[in-house]
Amino acid sequence: MDGxxxxxxxxxxxxxxxxxxTEHYDVVDLLHTLVSECTQIVGATAGGLMLADAQGRLQxxxxxxxxxxxxxxxxxxxxxxxxxxxxxxxxxVSVPDIAGSGGQWPDFSAAALGQGFHSVHATPxxxxxxxxxxxxxxxxxxxxxxxxxxxxxxxxxDVATIGVLQQRIATESHIVADQLQRALDSRVLIEQAKGxxxxxxxLTMEQAFTALRSYARNHNLTLNEVSSMLTTRRLSPQAVVDxxxxxxx
Amino acid sequence: xxxxxxxxELCDLYVxxxxxxxxxxxxxxxxxxxxxxxxxxxxAAQLDELQFDLGEGPRWEAARSGRPTGSDDVSSETHPDWxxxxxxxAELGVGALFSFPIRIGTVLLGVADLYRLxxxxxxxxxxxxxxxxxxxxxxxxxxxxxxxxDSPLSEEGRTAPALRREVHQATGMILVQLDVDADVAFxxxxxxxxxQSRSVEDVSHDVVARRIDFRELTREP
Numbered sequence: 231m232d233g234x235x236x237x238x239x240x241x242x243x244x245x246x247x248x249x250x251x252t253e254h255y256d257v258v259d260l261l262h263t264l265v266s267e268c269t270q271i272v273g274a275t276a277g278g279l280m281l282a283d284a285q286g287r288l289q290x291x292x293x294x295x296x297x298x299x300x301x302x303x304x305x306x307x308x309x310x311x312x313x314x315x316x317x318x319x320x321x322x323v324s325v326p327d328i329a330g331s332g333g334q335w336p337d338f339s340a341a342a343l344g345q346g347f348h349s350v351h352a353t354p355x356x357x358x359x360x361x362x363x364x365x366x367x368x369x370x371x372x373x374x375x376x377x378x379x380x381x382x383x384x385x386x387x388d389v390a391t392i393g394v395l396q397q398r399i400a401t402e403s404h405i406v407a408d409q410l411q412r413a414l415d416s417r418v419l420i421e422q423a424k425g426x427x428x429x430x431x432x433l434t435m436e437q438a439f440t441a442l443r444s445y446a447r448n449h450n451l452t453l454n455e456v457s458s459m460l461t462t463r464r465l466s467p468q469a470v471v472d473x474x475x476x477x478x479x
Numbered sequence: 480x481x482x483x484x485x486x487x488e489l490c491d492l493y494v495x496x497x498x499x500x501x502x503x504x505x506x507x508x509x510x511x512x513x514x515x516x517x518x519x520x521x522x523a524a525q526l527d528e529l530q531f532d533l534g535e536g537p538r539w540e541a542a543r544s545g546r547p548t549g550s551d552d553v554s555s556e557t558h559p560d561w562x563x564x565x566x567x568x569a570e571l572g573v574g575a576l577f578s579f580p581i582r583i584g585t586v587l588l589g590v591a592d593l594y595r596l597x598x599x600x601x602x603x604x605x606x607x608x609x610x611x612x613x614x615x616x617x618x619x620x621x622x623x624x625x626x627x628x629d630s631p632l633s634e635e636g637r638t639a640p641a642l643r644r645e646v647h648q649a650t651g652m653i654l655v656q657l658d659v660d661a662d663v664a665f666x667x668x669x670x671x672x673x674x675q676s677r678s679v680e681d682v683s684h685d686v687v688a689r690r691i692d693f694r695e696l697t698r699e700p
Binding site: 429 | 582624642649660
């Protein structure tokens, strides 16, 4: 690749990765873009990207093709292989000659060579010491990546890592906000149901609450569910106290 | 440290670090389920209540736009988005209002309402401190609101009315009195308070104490 076309290629790759970082981006799309751009830039045959799950195990998230063979090579690489080494160390692991890698990972080496892969380059996806996964590029030729290629792949992986982490923060924010909203909605419903009980049966708010809670417990319902049934008239105040004689004041 | 002092400290963060006279923090997804976390003084409490009752004011504008909003000179500027609240705030002697959205990540959780007795804009440094405090208070404000909502016991007071439970109890009573749904009952309660120039909480208190019955209010003369 000459200087101009290489520069154009790199620009296009960064634009493609940045483009997938729009407001409602999909992480899997982003990672597919990343791995396919990097595969083309370094002239690899195949690439796969793995992220650690909640238990810290690497899972294949995106790859240049979905063939069972490539999936198997990736899984072996993540079990006892260069991917897991890269992940554990948080540093790139380059295997310029898989056949001559000295039986370090016999199962991985056999599967990779069987697919015609002779070198592999694993780049960590990490930000400030936190390693979230690895990107793995398989080449038909032996030899290490050039320093320039390695730097580009690392830069693209860094951008994508920020994207993944941002999306995780956004997801956590939604969880906090949803839990809060549920708590507020639920409390409003319960207070409305207390008011409805108190009005219909001339109870105090405390008596109304006791009756609602007792009905909920006796019917394996949540207080929220009973309150909702009551305020939408799927349950009458009288039925709440009739259901169990000791629920009435 | 008790829960109430923690909540009050969230308001103090603004008052101690931004040149304003008072602050309140509310958490909500919609105006009906607003939870007031803290109000730093009586005027802040009244501004909070007015915005709850009227459903208009810089708080709701900040929530809609997701941007800080307000008025540098409440009594001389016009407020097309909140005319009734603007007049009421000026009558309370409020000179300037500054509302800051409170977010976790990209999700809006609530608003901090700051006011100053004297007119005038916040300078850039003060605005930037208020923005940074709004970032810091988000998680504790959400936790305070959730803890308060989860508790069956009401610990509501004048300066931290939280969810205004009596308002929702009164809504439930009106729902039975008039055989309407909860949204209609809540709307009628607010309309009655507005027509009587009373606060929704005040009217709700009378409904819960059975001094007001909406069957009688709506009966044809």
